[in-house]
Amino acid sequence: MLRTLIEFREGDWKATGIRVRDLTSRESLFVRGSQGQLEQVFLNLFVQAEQSLAGAEQKSITIRTSMLAKRLLVEISFTSPSELRKPEDMAAVLGVTRSVIAGHGGEVRLIEKGSADPRFEVELPAMVKERAAPGSANGSAARDSSRQMTALVIEPDEAAQRQLLVLLAGRGFRVVPVTNSDTGLDLAQRMRFDAAFCSLHAPGLNWVELSERMHSRVGGFVLLSDGYDAELSADFEGDGRFVLPKPLQEKELERVLQLIEPPAATVIPIKTGTA
DSSP states (O other), rough: OOHHHHHHHHHHHHHTTEEEEEEEESOBBBBBBBBHHHHHHHHHHHHHHHTTTTSSOOOOHHHHHEETTTEEEEEEOOOOGGGOHHHHHHHHHHHHHHHEEEEEEEEEEOOOTTTSOOEEEEEEOOGGGGGSSSTTGGGGGGGGGGGOOOEEEEEOOOHHHHHHHHHHHHHEEEEEEEHHHHHHHHHHHOOOEEEEEEEOOSSSSOOHHHHHHHHTTOOOOEEESSSSOOHHHHHOOOOSSEEEEESSSSHHHHHHHHHHSOOOOOOOOOOOOOO
């Protein structure tokens, strides 16, 4: 799972001058839990580390895994001076990840000591290899990552953000949550998102300009309104733009995602042999 996420971001990291050191174990290591939720956690930590390197002279991200007794430790270190890091952003990403990791019986923390590179540490209970379910290493974790969709969620309200994360993760989406439009636009300029969800009241760049600037960068732009607004829907919807009222209804979200998602590839059998 970690290597799939590293491959997913590695191209963009190299394009922006970030050196990647993959020190993850070559041996398969197992934990019990939700792959979708754990992918969301590690992708968010990768993105936060990446953003912290924007103004750094030396840009490097190192991902390391190790075993401590019966605990799996994942370390994500990055060469970012403290003056370039925004405490509020760090607090936000740790807040999103902490509840997920706690639900898996683990811990997540940011370690900052003196002149050493800061690092995120994620600690999870490990499963011994013999107890891993048959085929678990080649099951859902090995699904075709090229078809997995990625969503950007711009939502300052924690409860609304959490609801959307759960609904999207349940559909197999990778999800990157942020709390303001400026950060969302910056990410959309560096990452390809299949869908972007933006609250009507997200701080930063107003949603009208944001939707225009992101239109060619995302597969679909979904505006999250306060309750149903027929006039807003009539004015805004069309050409890959949608309006969804909060609180979100699963049926309505499903309808929009079906319009955004590309059709599944059709497999055509080809017969070979002599006539």
